Amino acid sequence: MLPIARVGPGGSSLLEAIFTATSAVCVTGLVVVDTATHWTPFGQVVIMLLIQVGGLGIMTFVSVVGLSVLRKMSLRSRITAAAEVKSVGLEDVRGLVLGVVGTSVLIELCVAVVLSLRFLFGYGEPLGRALWLGLFHAVSSFNNAGFALFSDNMISYATDPWVCLPLAAAVILGGLGFPVLVQLRRYPRLPRKWVMNTRLVLAGTVVLLVAGAVYLTAVEWSNPSTLGPLGWSDKILVGFFQSVQARTAGFNSIDWGQMDSASLLGTDVLMLIGGGPAGTAGGIKITTFAVLFFVLVAEIRGEGTVTVFGKQLARSVQRQAITIVLIAVAVIAFSTVILMLLTDFSLDALLFEVISAFATVGLSTGITAAIPPGGQVVLMLLMFIGRLGPIAFASALALRQRPSAFELPIERPIIG
Template sequence: MVAFLTVVAIGTGLLSMPMAVEAGETTSWTSALFTATSAVCVTGLAVHDTAEHWSFFGEIVILVLMQIGGFGIMTLSSILAVVVSGRLGLRARLNTQAETKTFGPGDVRRVITGVAKVTLVAEVLTAAALTARFLIGYGEPFGRALYYGIFHSVSAFTNAGFALWPDSIMRFVGDPWICIPLALAVVAGGLGFPVYAVLRQHWRRPARWSLHTKITLGMTAVLLFGGALAITVTEWNNPGTMGGLSPGLRIMAGFFHSAMTRSGGLNSVDTSQMSENSWLISDVLMFVGAGSASTGGGIKVTTFALLGYVILAELRGEPDVSAGRRRIPEQLQRQTLTIALLSVASVAVGTFVMMVVTPFKLDRVLFEVISAFGTVGLSSGVTAQAGTAGHLVLTALMFIGRIGPVTLGAALALHIQTRRFRYPEERPLVG
């Protein structure tokens, strides 16, 4: 947490410098703080248009902050998994390592190297595809095409959501050679290093995948394609978003938006013109977010899935909660409930405060708050007009949403205590 605060402070200072903005533009300290936090927390919400307000130096600062934030959160989350594994008792540690097939004490160097390799490969491939498209399809000079490719590759894989055009990616809504690589990079960044570590060893043998890998891949597919279907259906005839596109492009736009709710933050249609139904669907997808130890935010797909398994076991009257022929420990069930409920509380409090300090209605405010807490970066049009108080609230939500679930999950796992006595049991009425 201290490291992230330090990087945010340095970024705020750099973005406050006159050389960080275009001639004639000025930046308040709150705007610099907001932008630095948004970049380090790989969110993408912005109070100024990135291309028009920030100079080339300012854009490079944002690019570096995105890279540090994305790499840092993947590394931090993965290392915390190592620490948790090492601090558990011997039996629990062996069970954990047998289940994850990924981490163990002494793996810190391997984790850092692995995260760096995954990041480099994904960003280079995406940047190459984008650069080629800008160069060949749009006639951009090689230097500018390469810069566009690198910037948006980093923005997509880190799930940051910054773009160098005033309309984000809306001008490319009909270009699959731009939209598909960006969407795939966002999904790749949202899987998390533990999944890649397992796939690297056992990609041909799904039976040997860890439960975490199976849940992450399964839930990602369900939410990605289910969200795409729901968004496409609700926006099919909306003239402000997909109504004017061909059927094929509407499907692609729906898939792109669903991928961006994983925590990507780029938009190929005008999010502020979406229907309230689509905002609600997006709220759910953004709140769930991406995979653990990934560049994505939200409560994480594993948390969401485990909540479902807890409910299913209770409805069936089963004594144990199981998933994939594996029993879920009671401590992990309590940790899951704690993270989910505290996240709900953060969103509720943030929404209330934003309703007080801004003039916007509940549906737009809720969308913006969840986007900030889930470090998504999609906007219903609130952020730019939220004022200083609103910007400070969103800044706090971005930081809490980025660091909170990770550190809270690790703290809960490391705080397990044994007690040599138990109180008498009594059942209060429920329901």
């Protein structure tokens, strides 16, 4: 709210400042003011620092919570888990934090160098400006925030692979999660040593990225307001880029307000699923969706147990996945109804906005700033709940397990 943070006289309003701060620290990317023209360089630095703190904080917090969950497990389970991830010790929180910070900084610097060189030599930006653009967008992309220093976000660079692909790579790496990055670094060519979490996240990421790119490109191929005027190679690039961003990043290289309703609905699904756990992505997480998928497969086959990659899935994990998904659907439905009562926007646009906020994506059809203050407060709560809620709730479910001293008689209602 300081006057030094805003272009022009005076400071930003409380709602503008707190909405932007919430969106940045929850690494979402929804905005009510133009990041490029409303905020001064000082204000933009504050936003970048909030994004960095939010991204590092989430990865560190989830990883430490994971250690806490391990300590609540039986000694045999703890030894098995530690052996699978080749942990140096369940108490090595300091090493864990340093690993998160080191990995993040290394990836961000690599992406920043590529982007800075492109802005410097490809677009003739002054050296200082090019370095700043490279650093800001590297931090924003790896942390899946989606904030951009251009008024049209990335639309001006939609067909430039030297800008879009580094951003997409950073988004994907940030969305994989720290545990997956560690295993890939240790065993890049030994998939047999990857634990179930790594295999689920990698397989799910590839499938969703490809499926999302094919779906969005096909639906929008002839849309004159989006992909229609582009050449076939540019259409593929834009379709892939937007499929990546739907995985909780939030950069847009086309106008989502002009997208077909089918594209919005398909993106809703991608946003809700999100990325990997213990990373900068949001959503219910790939692992949660994968667990439900394998439960469905086992039920259709009539199998008594759920198996994933040759291992049996604990029933407690199945219940946790079902619980998280049902709560997420309830929060999204309730929030959408509230916004429908407060605004006159279509259901497509409002549902898209709500899921984008809850899954900490940041994509929008352009209605965020036009939503009344009460609706913007709802979006802020959704960003906060979506960022911390599933993590806290899932860890609480895992930590409060207690054995039952008896079993009640079994009975079942008619299903279907």
